[in-house]
Amino acid sequence: MSAAPPVLELKGITKRFPGIVANDSISLKLNKGEIHALLGENGAGKSTLMNIVFGLYQPDEGSIDINGQPVLIDNPNKAIDLGIGMVHQHFKLVEPFTVTENIILGMEPRKGINLDYKTASAKIKALSEQYGLKVNPNAKIHDISVGMQQRVEILKTLYRGADILIFDEPTAVLTPQEISELMEIMRRLVAEGKSIILITHKLKEIMQISDVVTIIRRGKVIDTVKTSESSPHELAEKMVGRSVSFKVDKKPAEPKEAVLQVNNISAKNKDGVPVLDGLSLTLRAGEILGVAGVDGNGQSELIEALTGLRKIDSGSIKVLSQEISNLPPRKVIESGVSHIPEDRHKHGLVLDFSMKENMVLETYYKEPYNRKGFLDYDAIGKQAKRLIEHFDVRTPSMDTLARSLSGGNQQKAIIAREIDKNPDLLIAAQPTRGLDVGAIEFVQRQLIAQRDQGKAVLLISFELDEIMNVSDRIVVIYEGRIVGEVYPESTNDQELGLMMAGSTAGGKAHE
Amino acid sequence: MSKLYKIFTGSIVVPLVAIIFGLIVGAIIMLVGGYDPLLAYQSLFEQVFGNLYDFGETLREITPLILTGLAVAFAFRAGLFNIGGEGQFIVGMTAATFVGIKVTGLPSIIHAPLALIAGALCGGLWAAIAGYLKAKRGVNEVITTIMLNWTALYLGNYIVNSFLLPEGMDHSEEIQPTASISIQSLVNFFNDARMHWGMLLAVLASVFFYYFLWKSKQGYELRAVGFNPNAAEYAGMNVGRNVVKAMFISGVFAGLAGAVQVLGVFHYQSIMSGSPGIGFDGIAVALIGMNHPFGILLGGSLFGILTYGSAGMSFGAGVPPELIRIVIGSIIFFIAAQGIVRWVLKPLYSKRKKEKVL
Numbered sequence: 001m002s003a004a005p006p007v008l009e010l011k012g013i014t015k016r017f018p019g020i021v022a023n024d025s026i027s028l029k030l031n032k033g034e035i036h037a038l039l040g041e042n043g044a045g046k047s048t049l050m051n052i053v054f055g056l057y058q059p060d061e062g063s064i065d066i067n068g069q070p071v072l073i074d075n076p077n078k079a080i081d082l083g084i085g086m087v088h089q090h091f092k093l094v095e096p097f098t099v100t101e102n103i104i105l106g107m108e109p110r111k112g113i114n115l116d117y118k119t120a121s122a123k124i125k126a127l128s129e130q131y132g133l134k135v136n137p138n139a140k141i142h143d144i145s146v147g148m149q150q151r152v153e154i155l156k157t158l159y160r161g162a163d164i165l166i167f168d169e170p171t172a173v174l175t176p177q178e179i180s181e182l183m184e185i186m187r188r189l190v191a192e193g194k195s196i197i198l199i200t201h202k203l204k205e206i207m208q209i210s211d212v213v214t215i216i217r218r219g220k221v222i223d224t225v226k227t228s229e230s231s232p233h234e235l236a237e238k239m240v241g242r243s244v245s246f247k248v249d250k251k252p253a254e255p256k257e258a259v260l261q262v263n264n265i266s267a268k269n270k271d272g273v274p275v276l277d278g279l280s281l282t283l284r285a286g287e288i289l290g291v292a293g294v295d296g297n298g299q300s301e302l303i304e305a306l307t308g309l310r311k312i313d314s315g316s317i318k319v320l321s322q323e324i325s326n327l328p329p330r331k332v333i334e335s336g337v338s339h340i341p342e343d344r345h346k347h348g349l350v351l352d353f354s355m356k357e358n359m360v361l362e363t364y365y366k367e368p369y370n371r372k373g374f375l376d377y378d379a380i381g382k383q384a385k386r387l388i389e390h391f392d393v394r395t396p397s398m399d400t401l402a403r404s405l406s407g408g409n410q411q412k413a414i415i416a417r418e419i420d421k422n423p424d425l426l427i428a429a430q431p432t433r434g435l436d437v438g439a440i441e442f443v444q445r446q447l448i449a450q451r452d453q454g455k456a457v458l459l460i461s462f463e464l465d466e467i468m469n470v471s472d473r474i475v476v477i478y479e480g481r482i483v484g485e486v487y488p489e490s491t492n493d494q495e496l497g498l499m500m501a502g503s504t505a506g507g508k509a510h511e
Numbered sequence: 512m513s514k515l516y517k518i519f520t521g522s523i524v525v526p527l528v529a530i531i532f533g534l535i536v537g538a539i540i541m542l543v544g545g546y547d548p549l550l551a552y553q554s555l556f557e558q559v560f561g562n563l564y565d566f567g568e569t570l571r572e573i574t575p576l577i578l579t580g581l582a583v584a585f586a587f588r589a590g591l592f593n594i595g596g597e598g599q600f601i602v603g604m605t606a607a608t609f610v611g612i613k614v615t616g617l618p619s620i621i622h623a624p625l626a627l628i629a630g631a632l633c634g635g636l637w638a639a640i641a642g643y644l645k646a647k648r649g650v651n652e653v654i655t656t657i658m659l660n661w662t663a664l665y666l667g668n669y670i671v672n673s674f675l676l677p678e679g680m681d682h683s684e685e686i687q688p689t690a691s692i693s694i695q696s697l698v699n700f701f702n703d704a705r706m707h708w709g710m711l712l713a714v715l716a717s718v719f720f721y722y723f724l725w726k727s728k729q730g731y732e733l734r735a736v737g738f739n740p741n742a743a744e745y746a747g748m749n750v751g752r753n754v755v756k757a758m759f760i761s762g763v764f765a766g767l768a769g770a771v772q773v774l775g776v777f778h779y780q781s782i783m784s785g786s787p788g789i790g791f792d793g794i795a796v797a798l799i800g801m802n803h804p805f806g807i808l809l810g811g812s813l814f815g816i817l818t819y820g821s822a823g824m825s826f827g828a829g830v831p832p833e834l835i836r837i838v839i840g841s842i843i844f845f846i847a848a849q850g851i852v853r854w855v856l857k858p859l860y861s862k863r864k865k866e867k868v869l
Contacts, residue, residue, distance in 0.1 A: 309744065330747030339745070347745040352738040357731070361746040370728045377726075 005068030007032050007195045008053070008084075008164050013062035015048055022048040024219040025062065030164065035186060035196045037210035037227070039203075039239055041436040043406035045219040046199045050166050053197075054086050055079040066164075085157025089169040091149050095142040099135055100124055103156045127158050132188050147178035154185065165189065166197045171205055172434055175295070183209050201239070201436040203232040215239050240438040250448045253472035255284035259456035260306075260425050265315030265325065266480075267301060275301040276312065277480035283425070288447060288457040290471030290488075292464065294500050298480035299460050300342060303429050306458075307339045308332035319425055333362055338423035340414055342430045342460075344407070348414040351403040355395050358402050359384040359417055391416035392442075408439035415446055426450050429460045444470050464493055478502050526799060526806070528852050530813065533842030540837055541830055551828035555835075558823020559816050565823075567697075567704025571776060573815030575600070577713040578768035579793025580811050581720050582761045584802040586638075586652075588724055589757035590737035591645070595638060595656025596765040597790030598663030601783070603634035603766025605667040607773045608780040611686030612675055622689040627712075627770050634766015635759040637663060642758025646751030652758065660786065668782050675780070682781040692774045707775025709767075713811075716764060720804035723760075733757050765790055798843050814839065 008030040015023040022045045030036045040046045051057045053064065055073040063070055066082050073079050079086075093102050100121045109116040124137040133151045141149060150170065157165055167186075171179045186196055186209055198210060206213055207227060215222040215238040222238045237243050260283040267276040276298050283289045293299055304310035306317060308329035317325040324332050333339075341347035349358050360369050360380050368379040384398045393412045395405055402410060411431070418426065428447055432440040447470060451457050461467050467474055468488050476484045476499040484499045538548035559569045579596045586593035593599075607630035614622060641655040675683035697706035724730035735743040736753040744750050768789060773780055796814050800806030821835035845852055 307745070328747070328749070329744060330749075333747050341745060346739075346741045348742065350735050350739045350742050353735065361735070361742065364731055365728055373729065374727050375731055 004032060005065070006030055007067055008197075009065040009068075010049070010053070011063050011065065013049065013052060013059045013064070015045075015052060015057060015059050021219050023052070023059070026216070026219075026221050027062075028214050028221070028224070030195050030197060032195055033190050033193060034212060035190055035198055035210045037198045037200060037206045037213045038216065039201060039206060039213050039235060040216035041201060041239060041438055042408045042434075044216045044239075046216055047168065049216070050086070050168060050197070050199060053079065053166065054084060080160050080162070083161055083163040084166065085160060085162025085164070086166045087150065087153045087157060087168065087170060089172060091153055093141045093149060093152060096140060098138050098140050099144075099152050099155070100137045102141060102152060103137075103159050107160070124155060124159060127155055131158065131185060131192065133185060145178075147174055147181065150174070150178075150182070151185070154189075162194070164195050164197070166199070168199045169201075169434075170198070171200070171202060179205070203235055203437065206235065207232055217241055236437050239436070248444050248448065248469045250470075251452070253287040253451065255287040255472070256454065257285055258282050259285050259320055260458065261316075261318040261321075262306070263316045263318075265305060265312045265317060267305060267310060267312045269301075275480050276305060278315070279477070279481055280315075281475055281482055283456045283458055285424070285456050286451055286454045287472045288451050288459055288470055290467040290474040291458065291460045291477050292467045292474055292496055292500060293462075293477035295462050297477050297500075299429070299477060301480070302477070303339070303342065303427060303460060306332075306427060307337060330362075333421075336424035338418040338421050338426045340411075340418050340426070340428045340431050342433070344410055344414055349402045349410060351401065353402060354399045355388065355393070355402055355405070355413060356380055356384040356398040358413060359387055361417065362421070387413070387416040387420055408435050411435060411439065411443065415443060419446060419450060423455065425456045425458065427458045427460070430462065431459070432461075432463070432466060440466075464496060467496075468493070476500055524856065525849050525852050526801060526810075526846055528856065529845035529849075530799075530842050532845045532852070533838050533840075536841040537834060537838035540834065541828075544830075544834075546830045547828055551824045551830045551834075554823045554827025555817070555820035556823075557827065559820045561823075562702070563700070564702040564704045565819070567701030567706055569815055569819040570710055571705050571707075572819045573812050574707075574710045574713045574775075575768040575772055575789050576792055576796050576814050577807060577811035578709075578716060578764050578771070579790050580796030580800055580807040581716055581793075581804060582638075582764035582768070582790075583793045583797035584800065584804070584807055585720060585724070585764060586757055586761035587797065587802050588737050589733040589753065589761075590740065591642075591754065591757055591761070592653050593638060593641075593656055593758065593761045593765075594653050594794070595641060595659050595663075595762075595790070596768075596793040597786050597788070598656065598660035599634040599637045599762040599765035600769040600772075600787065600790040601660075601663040601667045602637040603630035603769030604773050604780055605663075605670050605769075606630045606633035606766070607690075607770035608675060608683055608686060609670065611690035611774060611778075612684060614690075615687055617689055619689040619691075622687065623692050623708075623774065626686070626690045626774055627692065627767065630770025630773070631763045631767040634769060635761075635763035638762025638765070639755050639759040642755035645758075646754045660790070664783060664786060667780070671780050671782055676782075683779045685778050686774065690774055691778060692771065693778075705776045707771060709771025709775045712767065712771060714808065716767065717804040717808050720764075724804075729756070765793065768793075795839060795843055798846055801846070813842075 006029040010026060010028045013023050013026045026049055038046050048057065052059050055075045055078050058074065064073060065071065071082055073082065094105065100117065103124055104120045109120050121137045128135045133155060135148060135151050135155060170182060174182060190196060200206060210227045212224060213227055213230065213235060214224045215235065217239060262279060262281045264278050264280050265276055266274060266278055269275045279302065291299060301310060305312050308327050308331065311326050316323055319335050319337060322335055324335055345351060350361065360383060364370060364375060369376055381398055388395060388398065391412050393416060394409050431443050435443065447457050447459065459471055471488055474486050474488060475482045476496065478500065534552065541548040541551055558565055560566055579600060582596045582599065583593055607626045610626040610629040614625065637659060641652045641659060644650040644655050645652045671683050677684050692708040694706050694708060698704065724734060732748050732753050735748060736750050740750045792814060796807055796810045799813060800810030817835050817839060821832035824830045824835065825832045
């Protein structure tokens, strides 16, 4: 009975936006020293809820207690005063500034009229050591890795005296190693008496680190469970609202004629450093070729070369025996290549265009959309409607801006557009990045369906699980070259990991 | 419903309130300076609407502002800042003057359109230089268009000086009567106000702007490039070619503005000691019109009314005409700083306001 009150308690929080209830009477208790995961699909209302806790929105109904006391949080400064700190998914750091400068920004300690940089720096160093963050307070932000930048964000909240830390999708931008280091840091933080809310849709991480999970679906709390008493399957089912299979079902591949033949291509970046270095690969109709590798080993450049966005210095790229290297993108598209781009915001969509306009981004100049120089918006609307319905893109209307859709629905829209072009070769770059379980399942099924229809699918991904589950054959890219080829049935994470690190011992040499 | 809602939150209410705020700021400054703001604004509107001649002249003032406003807005819609309306205006003027004087023996029905087209085309090509440098060499169009403004000024003076200047004069000879686009019947009706076909052209240009940008295939490409050049390139559009095209069309609007001033208003071209300023005013008009062609029709009208009326303000209330620039400046400030306007309007519709997408 005399147990301490929860450090943070949300009671019946409701938040409505025009046409949608983002949070529907959500209640949640965060106890001291606990890691409480908030699990939900994209658009389930997690971010809205945390923005309410951080004072960026006001709830329409409900209240918030901190240490048993009701509080009103009407702006982020108030939240900070109350000991709430938020580690945003997209870092809010000034690149040319040092770590210390970034952390003290907005509350600079002064000595007379001068900035007391030394004291601040020492304090940050002490904090960094206390929590095992290993951050150099005098390094400039643009010189340190993404993982380190995230630690700076963590330090920023600690420096401001946060006791409750909210992590918004913290692992989305991290490498596997950085993720395990972050887990260590989070454990250390709770050991030192902090409490953590972890927003994520990655089940693996939740199982690893959290004590309690609250699952939110469509703005409502579905359940709150102890992690140790749950399983990934149960959580996934609650999150999506139906049962989900992690194992991708597929028939064995039946590869036919070669669709894509890349022979010994090389390219340099603008500093003259080779980024593709004699890369060769062959992809056949009816198979999915996975390209595994650590980020930055030439994957992006390979995709750019294949799609006409980058010139190559030597070598040849053939699609169905037609040479496409150094052709402009439109020619490449017309020769039967579709491309689900790595960065859907940068390349895949014009965010300020309506969904309708985005659906014909590559075909607008053809009949029936283009009639004598004028666009037939009825025909475009018909096409968009067909794709939206067929691929279940959830959008309020075809005239909604692409910007306002959730990431999963944006990706569905791109996939719909690319598959509908009926390509011979489908290039899928990181097609499930940032998507939740339900959407990932959808995307991977689509890729396999394309394969089964006899298309050639090139899958480039940093997620080993995805490569292993979806590909029929795997090649490993390292420093702009293919360093090995393996089959998913006869390899494992360790072997692939070694090859990705540049050791060719594991795999057979590429023919 | 949502469309209606958008009109009231987005496109109309904010500029209207910004205009009212601008007038209020002007009034406060007049009060501080010891003038009577009510009398001043009354004189301003009397000057504009008081008689037919002044009303006609106000329309004359508005016409080139609409065209240069469209020039700035068009480039902006394709993601470009055309600060060179001024230079394109001068080049358009000079080309129209040259064709208007040097080409002889054509009937009016051919000569006048020919001079207009020459002005529009040269203005377009002038702007396309900046577009080409941006597309091929990555030179920022803000820098090149500003540089081209000065080049145009001296080039225009050079051409007038060398080929078109009668002995001992400071302006060119008159254009051939066949090149004039004045509308004599309207000139008579408006008591000698300089009425011309360019006024109709400005309205048609706005309509063209709208249809081209939002209905045509080319317009779709230009907007895609403007919003996201990376996605445009990915989708197979030629980004560089679209940049040149956008600058060319933008320059056509500004060149047309210069041409109608010569062919419809002055009928000659002076040696200029400095920029005429109409190209720069186009930036303000585009801002007030929020880069929408129909907004620009209204924005250009407002700008023209205030500018032309400022003379009346000075006769009627003794207020220096420069003060109207403060009013225009404040209006632009309030349009640019929409947050202030929305903040003031917030209590009026706080419930419906947060159309924030999750």
